[in-house]
Amino acid sequence: MARKHRLTTSQRKDLRQKESQYIQDLQTRTEEYDNSKATYFQDLPISNVVLQGLKEASYVKLTDIQRDAIPVSLKGNDVLGAAKTGSGKTLAFLVPVLEKLFRERWTEYDGLGALIISPTRELAMQIYEVLTKIGTHCSFSAGLVIGGKDVKFESERISKINILIGTPGRILQHMDEAVGLNADNLQMLVLDEADRCLDMGFQKTLDAIVGNLPPSRQTLLFSATQSQSLNDLARLSLTDYKTVGTPSNISSSQSATPDTLQQFYIVVELSDKLDTLFSFIKTHLKSKMIIFLSSSKQVHFVYETFRKLQPGISLMHLHGRQKQRARTETLDKFSRAQQVCLIATDVVARGIDFPAVDWVIQVDCPEDVDTYIHRVGRCARYGKQGKSLIMLTPQEQEAFLKRLHSRKIEPSMLTIKQSKKKSIKPQLQSLLFKDPELKYLGQKAFISYVRSIYIQKDQEVFKFDQLPTEEFANSLGLPGAPRIKMKGMKSVERSKDLKNTPRQLLSLYKTNEDGEVKEKPKEVRTKYDKMFERKNQTVLSQHYLNITKSQAQEDEDEDFMSVKRSDHQLNESDLPQLTLPQSKRSMKKALSRKASLASKGNANKMVFDDEGQAHPVYELEDEEQFHEKGDAKSQTKEFLTKEAQLMADRDVEDKKLAKEKKQEKKRKQLEALRRQMEEEEAEQYSDDEEAQAILATGNLSDDMEDGRDYSDSDVEQPPRKKFAARSERKQDTRQQHEIIEVQEPETIEDLESLTSRLIQQR
Structure with missing residues (x-):
C-alpha cells in the first residue's frame, strides 16, 4: 500500500499563502460587487466550496431576497430582512454563515462560530437539513439542539460544533449546563422568523441568550412579517443595520402574500364550522390540504372524531403537545404524501416548506394579520399555485377583513352550496355518547376555544360576550356547555412564558401562585420512579377518570377544597347486610318511603359549629328562638309524650316481628321434616322397581313370595x-x-x- 504523500514545510506555506490570497480576492470582489446584475449563485462573490454545494443541491437561480440580502451580509453589515413566504429566506442567511466562517478560516478548535435560532422545532430541523445539503464540501461541524431529544447526547458533542441550530429554550439550557459550550468567539447570530422570536413568549429566554454573546457579532434577522420596534432591535444590539427585501408592514404598494395564491373567505356561524369543514373535505378528496385550528385540544378532538367518521381521505394531526418522534414522522409522511389532510396548530405555520400543498383552510380566525400571512404561506411557494380559505363568523367578518385590506390582502367571498353541505352533529352526539374519552376531548376542545377568544387582544375582532356557547357545544356533540374558569391576564402571560420554557429547565425550579421562583425540593424523581408510576396503557387515562367526577371536582376547579379518605381499610362488620327481605311485609316496608320514615322515627337535624363539631339544633339556638316554641316545661312534656308514643309503637311492631319470626321458624322445621319423609319413600320405591327386574332362580315359591329375589346367598336380605x-x-x-x-x-x-x-x- 502506497504511503500518503506528506507536504513539506515550504509547500504548506505556499498553500496557506494561496488560500489567503483567494480569500482576499473574495473580499475585494464583495466590496466591488453590484447586486443589480446577479441572476445565479455563481454571479455572487462566494467561494467555490459553497458554490459546489449549492449546485449539487440544485440551487442555481437567485430569488429576490437572496439577491438583496447575501451581498449585504457578506460585507459585514447587520441585516433586517423581510420577504414573502416561500421566497427562499433560508439560503439568504445560510450562505453568508458559511462564507463568514470560511473567510475566517474557522476550525473545530475555534469553538462556536454561528448561532441560528428558530422558534419551532420543525423549522430548526428544516434549516439543519438545508445546511447539510449545501455544506457538504465545507469542513465545519454543525449541530441541531431542540426539545424532545437526548440532552446528555447533545452536551457531549456540543463543544466541537461550529454552527449551532436550535430552539431558544434548548440553546439556553445548554448555555447554562454544558461545560464545553463557549460563545465568546461567536461571529454571527441569525434569527429566523425574528418577529416570533422577539415576542413576549420568548422574551426572557432570548434576552438570557443574547447576554451570553459578544456584542461585536454580526446579526441577521429574517421573517415574512418583520417588527421594527426600537426596543426589540436594541435588545439585539442592532444600531447600524440594513433593511433588505419588502417588509409587509412597510411597503404599502404590494401585498405580503404570493401573487400565485388564490385567497377566499366564507361567512359561517360558529356552530356550523365543523359541518362546513367536513363537507369541504368530502368534496376535495384528491387534494393535499392543511387545516389550522387555534389550540392543540381542538386539533386532537377534530382528528379523533373525523377519523371515526371516515371522510375518505388520509388524516394526520400535528400540535406542540406531541412527542418529538411523532411530530417528525408526521412531517415526513405529509411531505411525501399527495392526497392527505393535515390538521395542525400554528406550530407549522412558520417557515415549514411542504411541497405541493393545494389548500390551506383556517377554521379559526388567526390572532392577527401576520399569523394569517404565515398560515397561507404554506402553499403557493416558489411561484407554484395554491389556494387558501378562511372561515369567519358574522362577528369577526367586518373587523378582520378591514385589517386584511389595510395590508393589501383582498380575499374573495365564496358561497356554500347547500346541496354539498352535510351535517355531522347527530353522528358527533352518538360518538360522544358511546365513548366517554371523546366526550372528554370535546369538553376540552370547547374550553380551549372559549379561552382563546377570551385572551385575544383585538376585542374588535374577537367578541367574547357574543359567543353562542350553547350552540357551539351542541355542534361538538356535547349535551351542554361545560363550566369554564377564566384566568386573569397575568396568569395568561405566565402560562405563555412557561409554555416556551424547556421542561428540563422547569424541572429545576418550583414557582408559587405569584410566579416567584422558589428553591427546588430535595427529592429528585428518577426515570425509574416515573416508570413505576406509569399506568397500564389498557387502563383508561387519568383525563378520562376526571369525567366521572362531579362538575365541582373538574380540573377547572382544582383550587377548590376537596376531602379525600385516607383510611381505606374496611371491616366486614362495618358493611351493611345486603340481603333481600324474607317476607312480603318486610319487602313492602323496605320499598315504602313512608314506612321507612315511620320506622326510623323522628330525624335529628344537626348543626356544625366553627370548629366542625356537630350539635343538635337546640344546642345552638338563640334564647329568643327557644322561647318562641314555649316554656321549658311544656317542651319537655311534649318531647316525653312524643317519645313515649314512639316507644309504644315500636313495642307493637317488635312483638309482631317476633311472632312472625317464630312462625317462620316453625314452618321451616315442618317443611324440612316433610322433605325428609318424601326422600325416604322415594328411595324405597326405587328399590322395589329394581327387584322386579331380577330373574328367578327356579324356586318360584321362594322367588315370588314378595316379588323380590333373595336367592343369592351373597346378598343380605x-x-x-x-x-x-x-x-x-x-x-x-x-x-x-x-x-x-x-x-x-x-x-x-x-x-x-x-x-x-x-x-x-x-
Missing part, C-alpha cells in the same frame, strides 16, 4: 318396613305383574305342565 303404604304398594305390584303361586314340581310331568302354563300366560 333387607329388613321389612312396617309402614302401611309399603304393603299396599306391594299388593298393587303383585296385581300389576299377575304373580302366580304354585307348589314346587316333584316329577318331570309337573315341571312340563308348569312350563306350558307359563308359556300360555305370556
